[in-house]
Amino acid sequence: MARFTILPLPYALILVAAACSVLGYVPYDAAPRSTGGAGHHASARTYIVLVEPPPAHTHEDDEAAHRRWHESFLLSSGAGAGSRRRVRHSYTSVLSGFAARLTDDELAAVSRRPGFVRAFPERRVQLMTTRSPGFLGLTPDGGVWNATGYGEGTIIGFLDTGIDEKHPSFHDDGMPPPPPRWKGACQPPVRCNNKLIGAASFVGDNTTTDDVGHGTHTTGTAAGRFVEGVSAFGLGGGGGTAAGMAPGAHLAVYKVCDAQGCFESDLLAGMDAAVKDGVDVLSVSLGGISTPLDKDPIAIGAFAAVTKGVLVVCAGGNSGPLPSTLSNEAPWVLTVAAGSVDRSFRASVRLGDGEMFEGESLVQDKDFSSKVYPLYYSNGLNYCDYFDANITGMVVVCDTETPVPPMSSIEAVSNAGGAGVVFINEPDFGYTIVVEKYDNLPMSQVTAVDGTKIMGYAMKGTSTSNHTATIVFNSTVVGVKPSPIVAAFSSRGPSVASPGVLKPDIMAPGLNILAAWPSEVPVGAPQSSSFNVVSGTSMATPHITGVAALVKKVHPDWSTAAIKSAIMTTSSAVDNAGNQIMDEEHRKASFYSVGRRY
Template structure:
């Protein structure tokens, strides 16, 4: 690693650990205390964003390969903002201000709170200060999915990141006594696990009402010794704690079944006993089998690392969904990226490691894991285009995404935003939708905020009466969300050519049934780089539609480029 850049002004409060990779470490939540990570979340996310390449990386023997952060040659500065009392706004704002002052180029925040007006949202306020200095802030969308409108970090100047699955699983297949097999996942895969069938018991049979979730202390009076125990997701009980409860009562193994909200998303966790996490559909089949016989049995077959699942990427069930509550006319999340069973660095040994030596890795899941994937990609795009604004970088990521899985299936835009990140495309998007910090002022005034509230966000005095307010959909955002009645609605966008000089872009529109979408002009000619051009989009109801919500996309297509803007329409 090269030494820190000349512009770096930060400091390290963890001197024995700082080097040319980790160039800064500060504790903003407890002054004078160490910024060291003793829990794992910060180490995992930091290494995902910018960890150096490590050969032979694995977690409990799974996922073998070379592990690397998204931007392996980037420097890391760590700012600790969470402690025993949570993550106070004062620490978050202090860290953002400190990081920007220290000279960072990208901020990655794998944290967030409930939806709030932007003037009451510490992260939104801090992130606005960052973009004024040219620093884009990438934030986790939250883990409250699949509930509608459950997002965190909704401000349009933030890159809001949802989580997707990948095509890799740590396979563990449940074999039932009726010979049916149910595929699942687990990180802990004991090599000496016997293949014999075990008695199968449903934790919901416990007299304790929380037994179905294998809550701590709930299985004391249920005979689980030497048996395979079926536990259900939920109950506000951590997945690993469910296995601990089974093991502490003598259970030999666990099947963890999803509830309907978790659907098909299964996770490779470092359980403390043999286990398999299976889908809701598989769980129904398992319970039906148990109800069909007086002596149900099952075994688990551990299959190691399995590559090539065709139903990936999928939006993870837990990934928070739109629409935005704070600003419904802005599409959120912005993008999705890998956030399920992510392998990255870990600061402490896992439970099932004996005499660990060398680097330790773990697999965990969440939008916290997706966020640093995008943060690293932001760093790569910024390195390639140091003169681009935060909004330009964000636009490049959003307009170049993939919108289908390996089977060609598409998700709802309020689940996936603009789509799944395409790192290679983001560095060469062709066109960008740029927004300068002052452009957000009329948008904020249009939200109905007072002068004082807008001034709090933009950190300068604002008089909304002297600024022409605009609606949310009038912001030069790379997507559209609108409420459409009997009257047509027209919006204007400005695009900047960052692809090739002397290029011609033609529009392609994929409109839903019952809605007409007209774009003018239908062709844009650019003579030089950095030329700007305007176009207008008119949406109107055509012959009515029975659907309350419809979605589509428009593309500007040129040689080697396809610049996508999704739109979502609520039909009155």
């Protein structure tokens, strides 16, 4: 979502660990990267330049010859001996062209060069799970997993923030080596194994280390191995078994994002390498605002990938519930919306009059539930920015204007001596509750409807001295109905770039998904954890990526269109109560929000 940004950890809530939200990483814009330079190059920005292929005698696999051809465009622009340095990426597979930093004058000179086609200013795009396999019908004792050998022999590529290659989700015990067609490798110091068969960086730090967490989470969701005894903060699985959708598949990771964000030139470089390396499916949990397809380098690159037999699965975006907010709308990609699973990290609010309201929280303190606390709510201080009254030992009710509670409000309650806090959901988010790990202040997040009733109780009568409440923590509850529902943040159609094509294509679990996490990246206050709960269409995308790998395993000769069609036409249109899937307001969901649910 354009209103959110990455902040330095541990203060960032990411859709993944970050200050106002878990629904996006960086604001979308077309601003150039900061270089800290001055003078002639201070006004330069990165362009993606499409050019005609090199002369006919150049062999397709001759990377050096392609790069010389691309550098020749800069030599004519006045770049001189610095041209080699100025070519950031040379593309030969998903498009014919290169990325380079150019001033306006240099771009004009390049555009006059014979063979020039078009140039795009580089944009910055956004980074847009243990219960999920069972919820989607994937079980070890039969069915699709057994029929496909857990996706063994297929290769999934990820364009993301890198990977924690030492995470237990990526061990290779019992796995066969990659198929002979694989051409990739692991960039030192990463050591490949039979699970992680490729790792490369296309960003400035030139390492594949995941210092954000997003890449490890999405990779584990799609194809993490079986890991026993998994939970996050004591929640999520009861010490159960975690696995991705295709635990037998091989992984290839292309780091195209870092804490600065994700830039199109790097993303295209990763896509270009993935196609040449030989991936079967490409997972792209990234996206920006809608752009005409003929002016969208990512759509152009994905088209080339699809024509070469690589299915591209993309996040639909996190700008819902407004209509026409989709990312990645090209008809040839598989665009994924986000929904809930049948699991709740239950934290119920019980009022002094006995009424109970079901909320959720990742901060759970069972001892807290044994006591009753005075309930405090101030209509004038309802956003909990500060307090001019004594709230020591009280449970405080706070409104929110963001999808997740702001850290500033939590700190204000804690610093003022509050015993716990009840956050009332943003009204537009309806029944969607996005949880994050915060400091250890007992808390619950409730829907706006329930929050209105709690506020009414807190303000009842002329005296509030007898108004009490407690938060009852029930750890993890499964079998929640109705599930799935469309997550409020999930972007909606109709598509702006391709209005004649229904988008999104399909919905998958993307709300409060528990999956692998690099322990070096703090969670919460700060706190280390090897698994984390994260939300977004970023999390829904790898679910479908993994399923696509399973289909590819059974039908290696199928086209990308056939795989896409098979997934969409075998999906379910009803929830676990047997009714039509609902949206965040518990209304019947339109196809512009749900696509088809897998």
